Each structure stands twice: as C-alpha cells, then as structure tokens.
Amino acid sequence: MKRSRPWTTLLAGLLVLAAAAAWAQPDLRRWIPLAKDGLHDPASPGTRQLQEPRDALARLAPDGAGNQVRWVQALERGEIVPRANLLEGTEVRLREDDILLNLNGGTPIVRFPHRAHTLWLDCSNCHETPFISKAGANKLDMRRILQGEQCGLCHGAVSFPLTECNRCHSVPRASRGGGPAPGYAPVPPKAGP
Amino acid sequence: MNAAVVRIALLAACLAATAIPAVAEYGDVVLNHRSEAEGVRPVIFPHWFHRIRFRCKVCHSELGFRMRAGANVVTMKEIVEGKFCGMCHNGQIAWAPDRCDLCHSGKPGLKPGIQGGHSTLGPGLW
Numbered sequence: 031m032k033r034s035r036p037w038t039t040l041l042a043g044l045l046v047l048a049a050a051a052a053w054a055q056p057d058l059r060r061w062i063p064l065a066k067d068g069l070h071d072p073a074s075p076g077t078r079q080l081q082e083p084r085d086a087l088a089r090l091a092p093d094g095a096g097n098q099v100r101w102v103q104a105l106e107r108g109e110i111v112p113r114a115n116l117l118e119g120t121e122v123r124l125r126e127d128d129i130l131l132n133l134n135g136g137t138p139i140v141r142f143p144h145r146a147h148t149l150w151l152d153c154s155n156c157h158e159t160p161f162i163s164k165a166g167a168n169k170l171d172m173r174r175i176l177q178g179e180q181c182g183l184c185h186g187a188v189s190f191p192l193t194e195c196n197r198c199h200s201v202p203r204a205s206r207g208g209g210p211a212p213g214y215a216p217v218p219p220k221a222g223p
Numbered sequence: 224m225n226a227a228v229v230r231i232a233l234l235a236a237c238l239a240a241t242a243i244p245a246v247a248e249y250g251d252v253v254l255n256h257r258s259e260a261e262g263v264r265p266v267i268f269p270h271w272f273h274r275i276r277f278r279c280k281v282c283h284s285e286l287g288f289r290m291r292a293g294a295n296v297v298t299m300k301e302i303v304e305g306k307f308c309g310m311c312h313n314g315q316i317a318w319a320p321d322r323c324d325l326c327h328s329g330k331p332g333l334k335p336g337i338q339g340g341h342s343t344l345g346p347g348l349w
Contacts, residue, residue: 076324152284
C-alpha cells in the first residue's frame with residue numbers, strides 16, 4: 031500500500047486555500063438594512079416593500095466610503111445606465127478637460143475632472159454659481175469646502191465624501207519628486223476599509 | 224487570564240459595532256416640513272436608488288430641483304398635479320402617488336435634511 035504523506039497533503043491544501051482566498055477577494059462592504067437605519071420606520075408597511083441598498087449596490091464597482099460604490103466607474107463600465115434626460119430636446123453636454131487647482135499649496139495638487147462631472151451633471155449646476163468658468167478665477171478654500179460650499183456642496187452630501195482627500199488632491203507636486211501631472215484616468219478603487 | 228479574554232472579546236465586539244454603525248444610507252434626504260404636522264410619516268428620498276436610474280442633471284437641471292435640502296417647498300397637491308416628485312411618480316415613469324407608504328416611510332420626529340453616511344461623521348457638514 032502507498033504510504034500517506036500528511037505534511038504534503040496539508041501543504042497542498044493550504045496552497046489551494048491561499049489561492050482561493052487571493053482569487054475570491056472577499057467583498058467586505060456592508061449596508062445597513064432599511065429597518066435598522068434609524069430613518070425608516072420598521073412599523074411602516076412601506077419599509078418592507080422598498081429595495082434594500084445591499085441588493086442594488088453590492089454588484090457595483092466597490093469603494094470604501096459614501097455609498098461604497100465608485101459611481102464614476104460604475105457608469106463608465108456600463109454597470110448602470112442612468113438616463114441623461116427626460117424631456118426631448120434637452121441638450122446633453124459633456125466636457126473632457128481637467129483643471130489643476132491649488133497650485134501653490136502644501137498638499138498634492140487638486141485635479142478637477144470635467145468629464146467625471148459632466149457625465150452626471152449639467153454645466154448649469156456649477157456655472158456660473160458656484161464656480162466662474164475661468165481657470166483660476168475662483169477663490170477655493172478647504173475650510174469653506176468642509177462647510178458644505180464649493181466642492182463641498184456635493185462632496186460630503188451625495189458624491190464621495192471629503193474624507194477621501196487624495197481623490198481630489200491626486201497630483202503629486204513636482205518639487206517633492208512627483209512626476210508631471212498625468213491626464214485624467216479614473217483612479218483605481220481602493221480596497222475596502 | 225479569563226479577564227483578558229473577555230476584554231479582547233469586548234474590544235472585538237466594539238470594533239464590529241463601529242464597523243456597522245446604525246446610520247442611514249449616504250445621501251438620503253428627509254422631507255418633513257408638513258408631513259408629520261399633517262398626520263403622515265416623514266418622506267425619505269433615497270439618492271442612491273434614483274441615481275442608478277437618472278443622472279443628477281435630470282432632477283437638478285431639467286426638472287429644476289434646487290440642490291439644497293429643504294429648499295424645495297413641496298405640497299402633496301403639487302405632486303398629484305405632476306410637479307416635483309410627481310413629474311415622475313405619475314404612473315408613467317414611476318408608480319403613481321397613491322402608494323403613500325413608499326414615500327412616507329420615515330420614523331416619527333425626523334428633522335428635514337440630508338443624512339451623511341458612516342464616513343461623513345466628521346466636524347461640520349462632512
């Protein structure tokens with residue numbers, strides 16, 4: 031009879047497990063059920079009929095903050111196909127350039143991508159309030175952003191929250207050994223928290 | 224020895240609890256200027272649900288919703304007449320306004336305003 035080799039079997043088993051773990055990349059995102067979110071009334075007959083966030087969001091490009099969905103990627107990859115207009119004849123406007131903001135500060139330069147924004151928003155949502163459409167014409171201020179003005183109008187309310195500093199402060203300063211500003215490419219998603 | 228185990232277990236439980244805090248989904252808006260005063264539950268508007276189907280510009284540009292929680296004064300009469308939520312909740316683009324409980328699903332006593340998610344619990348309006 032063949033002699034059993036427990037150690038090699040164990041080793042092979044561990045390898046298979048490790049490979050499976052690396053392959054499967056567990057999704058660590060959790061969404062609170064509506065009945066426990068502190069907002070919906072568990073006693074309301076409506077609460078049971080509404081869609082649970084998990085059921086809609088778990089299949090979308092992952093993120094570690096906000097809705098835990100990387101919305102720009104979900105849209106660019108076609109995971110969602112939200113309508114851009116309801117009324118016939120509405121012009122759907124898109125703009126592709128990036129604008130570098132905060133050129134003289136101490137933190138990494140802020141890259142503002144028009145494409146990621148105009149996929150979702152119309153020019154009139156930003157121009158001429160809250161932003162004048164001229165590079166350098168706006169006095170942007172991190173304190174006001176944190177108070178819900180300027181970029182903070184949406185970021186911190188509906189769009190990815192302000193805790194994600196380096197998603198805005200994304201271009202290293204050359205003086206600190208960083209390279210030149212790259213063109214717009216959606217930043218790859220971070221692993222879950 | 225045992226105490227240490229208990230302490231570690233408690234710590235783990237605390238961590239697990241903070242990882243899943245009981246706060247609403249990021250971007251949910253409560254509308255409750257008149258609902259509760261008029262005897263119905265507060266309204267909860269979920270951004271995450273609607274943005275899967277519509278880009279922001281549909282509501283905030285085409286349909287003219289102001290981007291400030293509480294800035295849009297809505298009455299049920301206007302909704303039934305096809306304004307505000309009623310521009311879609313008219314039995315055509317989405318179900319009709321007769322399904323009261325789907326919109327009026329909030330807990331009693333909610334204040335109007337936008338609800339930050341777990342990652343916006345910082346100072347000010349993070």
